[in-house]
Amino acid sequence: MLAARLHPAAIPLPQSPSPPPSLRLRSPRAASARTLAPRAAAASATAVSTKPAAAAVPLSADRNVVRIGLPSKGRMAEQTLSLLKSCQLAVRQLNPRQYTADVPLIPNLEVWFQRPKDIVRKLQSGDLDLGIVGFDTVSEYGQASDDLVVVHDALDFGQCRLSLAVPKGGAFENINSVEDLAKMPEWTEERPLRVVTGFGYLGAKFLKENGFKHVTLLSADGALESFPPMGMADAIVDLVSSGTTLRENNLKEIEGGVVLESQATLVASRRSLHKREGVLEITHELLERLEAHLRASTELMVTANMRGNSAEEVAERVLSLTSICGLQGPTISPVYCRRDGKVALEYYAMNVVVPQKMIYKCIQQLRSIGGSGVLVTKLTYIFDEETPRWRNLLTELGL
Ligand SMILES: Nc1ncnc2c1ncn2[C@@H]1O[C@H](COP(=O)(O)OP(=O)(O)OP(=O)(O)O)[C@@H](O)[C@H]1O
Numbered sequence: 001m002l003a004a005r006l007h008p009a010a011i012p013l014p015q016s017p018s019p020p021p022s023l024r025l026r027s028p029r030a031a032s033a034r035t036l037a038p039r040a041a042a043a044s045a046t047a048v049s050t051k052p053a054a055a056a057v058p059l060s061a062d063r064n065v066v067r068i069g070l071p072s073k074g075r076m077a078e079q080t081l082s083l084l085k086s087c088q089l090a091v092r093q094l095n096p097r098q099y100t101a102d103v104p105l106i107p108n109l110e111v112w113f114q115r116p117k118d119i120v121r122k123l124q125s126g127d128l129d130l131g132i133v134g135f136d137t138v139s140e141y142g143q144a145s146d147d148l149v150v151v152h153d154a155l156d157f158g159q160c161r162l163s164l165a166v167p168k169g170g171a172f173e174n175i176n177s178v179e180d181l182a183k184m185p186e187w188t189e190e191r192p193l194r195v196v197t198g199f200g201y202l203g204a205k206f207l208k209e210n211g212f213k214h215v216t217l218l219s220a221d222g223a224l225e226s227f228p229p230m231g232m233a234d235a236i237v238d239l240v241s242s243g244t245t246l247r248e249n250n251l252k253e254i255e256g257g258v259v260l261e262s263q264a265t266l267v268a269s270r271r272s273l274h275k276r277e278g279v280l281e282i283t284h285e286l287l288e289r290l291e292a293h294l295r296a297s298t299e300l301m302v303t304a305n306m307r308g309n310s311a312e313e314v315a316e317r318v319l320s321l322t323s324i325c326g327l328q329g330p331t332i333s334p335v336y337c338r339r340d341g342k343v344a345l346e347y348y349a350m351n352v353v354v355p356q357k358m359i360y361k362c363i364q365q366l367r368s369i370g371g372s373g374v375l376v377t378k379l380t381y382i383f384d385e386e387t388p389r390w391r392n393l394l395t396e397l398g399l
């Protein structure tokens with residue numbers, strides 16, 4: 001659609017030095033599911049920052065409730081509410097035209113529905129203490145504020161990447177990497193490479209870090225993919241998920257062109273965590289519920305009856321199966337029945353937690369060792385001994 005707003009004023013490239021390597025290593029891009037094992041990525045509490053907090057806005061003392069910002073519109077809104085509901089934290093909005101709501105299970109928590117970028121801004125201004133937003137939005141609008149702490153970096157929805165894309169053909173036919181693009185002789189002071197984006201801060205930082213000299217960044221809010229075909233820009237920096245929009249507009253991603261990997265995150269204000277009463281406790285509860293729910297969402301509980309002479313003998317058979325390992329191992333308990341007026345022990349019940357994707361293999365294997373009456377149930381939560389992200393958060397906060 002053509003409703004996109006093109007601001008002819010170019011966004012200046014940043015003059016400040018590049019961020020220290022530690023920032024790049026600690027960002028979800030470096031630790032994303034695409035580049036590292038997801039579990040390793042999962043356990044980081046990331047400060048989205050390179051510079052000290054700007055002149056700290058004082059925490060307003062005139063409220064006792066803790067506030068969380070949730071997306072009021074866009075694709076993240078519904079999924080955020082549904083994630084919270086799955087954690088038994090249903091949001092109750094008494095009046096759909098109001099921008100506030102509550103979570104009955106956490107009486108001290110107030111919900112504010114806001115546009116994603118405003119959630120980030122209000123975390124910084126002290127109006128919100130917590131928020132759920134895409135990592136792309138946190139990084140773009142947080143602009144390296146030391147006050148934002150990513151408490152949970154992988155809420156498992158809103159997965160996308162911020163990526164540089166160019167036309168497939170014409171002058172770009174043989175351009176396959178960011179390096180190729182930066183070196184094209186076509187770009188001069190008089191005729192710079194025109195890159196259109198809604199991510200002025202991240203886009204400018206990326207182009208600078210990748211050595212682009214003759215480049216102009218243009219700002220627009222939507223339908224960016226239409227700009228190159230219409231001759232209004234040469235390249236775009238925009239979010240990509242399935243890649244369909246790029247393909248349909250004859251654009252391609254190029255090597256080295258991923259600016260940032262993103263998915264929904266739980267973000268907090270560092271000052272609130274330190275200073276506002278109740279924020280740390282609520283963050284802990286949210287984190288525990290979210291982690292336990294997300295952990296449970298990929299697993300199933302399997303119960304089966306197995307004929308056997310002893311629990312150990314049944315365990316021996318079960319543990320020989322490759323598809324079954326359980327959290328610690330299977331739980332095996334005797335099933336007592338009455339035989340000829342006496343209590344008899346012929347069967348053992350086995351409980352085990354199995355990854356969802358292994359379920360059919362698991363059933364086949366269980367049958368092969370005499371399993372019968374197999375029940376499969378969904379799990380609501382898996383609470384581990386400790387929440388790794390909580391430990392990381394406390395370390396990040398120096399607590
Ligand atoms: N195609 C996509 N697939 C998955 N997640 C996406 C996609 N596009 C955006 N997102 C994620 O969802 C967030 C919200 O994007 P969305 O476009 O739905 O809302 P918005 O930008 O608030 O709305 P609008 O684009 O109408 O202004 C983004 O910040 C990003 O994290």
Ligand SMILES: O=P(O)(O)OC[C@H]1O[C@H](OP(=O)(O)OP(=O)(O)O)[C@H](O)[C@@H]1O
Pocket residue numbers: 221222223224225238239240241242243244245246
């Ligand atoms: O790779 P894909 O799966 O095709 O998704 C990418 C598209 O999704 C987003 O746009 P959105 O649908 O939010 O529309 P908008 O431009 O109006 O925000 C993004 O800006 C891309 O245009």
Ligand SMILES: [Mg+2]
Pocket residue numbers: 074
């Ligand atoms: Mg959008």
